[in-house]
Amino acid sequence: MILSVKDVRKSYGKEEVLKGISFEITEPQIIALVGPNGSGKTTLLNVITNLLTSNGGEVSVLGKSNKNPDIFKEISYMQDNSVLYDYLTGYDHLQFIGDIQGITKEKILETVKWIGIDSYMHKKVGNYSLGMKQHLLLTMAIVNKPKLLILDEPLNGLDPSNAIKIRKIMLQLYKANTTILLSSHNLAEIDRLTSQIMFLKNGNLIKEDISVYEKTCYDLSLGNVDQAKEILAKKEIPVEIVDEKVRVFKEASSLYPVFLALEENNIILDDIQKKIWGSEERYKMIFGEDS
Numbered sequence: 001m002i003l004s005v006k007d008v009r010k011s012y013g014k015e016e017v018l019k020g021i022s023f024e025i026t027e028p029q030i031i032a033l034v035g036p037n038g039s040g041k042t043t044l045l046n047v048i049t050n051l052l053t054s055n056g057g058e059v060s061v062l063g064k065s066n067k068n069p070d071i072f073k074e075i076s077y078m079q080d081n082s083v084l085y086d087y088l089t090g091y092d093h094l095q096f097i098g099d100i101q102g103i104t105k106e107k108i109l110e111t112v113k114w115i116g117i118d119s120y121m122h123k124k125v126g127n128y129s130l131g132m133k134q135h136l137l138l139t140m141a142i143v144n145k146p147k148l149l150i151l152d153e154p155l156n157g158l159d160p161s162n163a164i165k166i167r168k169i170m171l172q173l174y175k176a177n178t179t180i181l182l183s184s185h186n187l188a189e190i191d192r193l194t195s196q197i198m199f200l201k202n203g204n205l206i207k208e209d210i211s212v213y214e215k216t217c218y219d220l221s222l223g224n225v226d227q228a229k230e231i232l233a234k235k236e237i238p239v240e241i242v243d244e245k246v247r248v249f250k251e252a253s254s255l256y257p258v259f260l261a262l263e264e265n266n267i268i269l270d271d272i273q274k275k276i277w278g279s280e281e282r283y284k285m286i287f288g289e290d291s
């Protein structure tokens with residue numbers, strides 16, 4: 001077991017932000033935590049890493065309680081850049097982690113080179129751009145070669161080329177068996193990283209492998225969407241109603257049974273639109289267009 005979260009609850013005063021969150025990660029994977037601003041993503045990550053005390057529930061990481069400080073030898077948490085000190089250099093930050101965790105200078109420099117922060121690691125962090133800070137934070141998080149890497153908004157403020165670079169690093173870490181749990185608003189980037197998504201809505205978790213919806217779907221415009229949905233359900237063709245259209249999750253080659261079922265019931269198809277499907281579509285269905 002890499003991570004086990006059982007019935008975690010957290011309130012701030014009367015505001016119940018996490019209402020009994022449970023999930024497990026049993027094998028190395030990249031998994032994204034997604035939800036609107038203020039939905040509780042940072043709160044959940046802080047509770048998992050024991051930076052914040054919950055109001056109930058249990059978390060264990062690699063078989064140990066998250067209350068055991070030893071877990072930080074094997075996991076890392078990349079928070080936002082408020083944890084950096086402006087008057088220290090990037091290398092000072094890394095050396096501090098190295099001293100606590102017994103990581104040699106050679107190992108630190110190896111990671112520095114891999115992430116590509118060598119040219120500015122001896123400059124003071126106060127002079128870093130947002131992208132440089134994100135790279136330093138990532139270097140700090142992976143210098144101990146963690147088995148579980150937790151990243152809060154790692155792509156925040158990155159330009160496309162830096163986002164691509166960080167994505168490649170995450171994929172390389174995953175290939176080397178690191179499990180990555182990341183929160184992000186960048187749904188296009190998430191689609192390139194993983195299909196495993198946990199949506200946080202109203203304090204509850206909706207955990208999905210969005211690849212089951214396939215990457216392509218078709219929106220059918222027709223007269224009676226409810227009747228069409230019923231007819232297709234009887235034929236075991238799963239559909240959803242979106243924007244008063246019938247959405248079919250199928251490849252074009254297997255749409256024939258759909259057309260046949262509609263024709264048998266004299267339902268006239270007015271229009272058909274192909275859509276490329278991803279986490280953004282699923283997000284809109286869960287949280288609504290305006291969230």
Ligand SMILES: Nc1ncnc2c1ncn2[C@@H]1O[C@H](COP(=O)(O)OP(=O)(O)OP(=O)(O)O)[C@@H](O)[C@H]1O
Binds near residue numbers: 039042043
């Ligand atoms: N220390 C705190 N005291 C009181 N309320 C808090 C505190 N921290 C967070 N909250 C509230 O808890 C809710 C969840 O906040 P949180 O930062 O976990 O959400 P988030 O999903 O990470 O948001 P964002 O996407 O904007 O970073 C918000 O309503 C926020 O106002």
